[in-house]
């Protein structure tokens with residue numbers, strides 16, 4: 001099988017405050033990618049900035065969105081469809097981020113969105129992760145059931161259009177990321193759950209980690225954690241630090 005590319009996704013969330021700043025961050029990141037060969041970079045700005053940042057989707061730089069609706073058109077006030085996003089060059093969509101789950105997004109809605117994204121010719125970055133780690137290991141059940149419900153009825157031939165972003169909720173926005181050892185154990189578990197569900201075809205699904213990734217901890221997390229990249233929040237708004245993470249991933 002062809003070696004998979006690494007993947008570094010910047011989730012800007014509801015930042016920055018102005019279009020000028022958004023353009024500047026994107027420009028500074030683009031300047032840094034000239035020698036990046038083995039890593040795809042996806043910037044996910046707020047919807048309103050997407051048209052201004054849109055360009056031809058071409059490795060290593062891609063545009064992503066932080067959410068989408070599962071229907072193509074219709075009476076869904078405030079929503080944005082996959083077809084609309086596609087027109088502006090978006091090729092990746094983050095689905096089921098814990099901040100959206102907290103706002104009430106259900107497993108069923110997440111599943112519908114994921115299916116719509118892959119059928120619409122884009123890659124779904126499927127966020128999963130436990131709220132807390134208990135001493136009995138119940139979090140493994142949480143992770144397993146999130147994977148099963150998220151990927152229900154996703155056609156097998158579309159598995160390579162999926163990325164699993166494992167983001168333990170307790171590490172998102174925290175001071176410290178999870179330890180590389182814990183990440184390693186968890187990424188092995190996720191791969192096993194995927195194998196049990198989809199067989200060898202699941203090897204095409206990339207697993208990335210998110211939660212307090214920075215230019216310092218990224219090194220051990222990617223070398224020892226068994227993941228193919230990161231979903232980066234705060235540090236993705238700092239072009240220099242973000243590009244250090246990208247370069248590190250590309251050097252492995």
Ligand code: PGA
Nearest residue numbers: 172173211212232233234
């Ligand atoms: P963080 O956010 O890197 O700021 O912890 C990660 C995320 O929510 O995707």
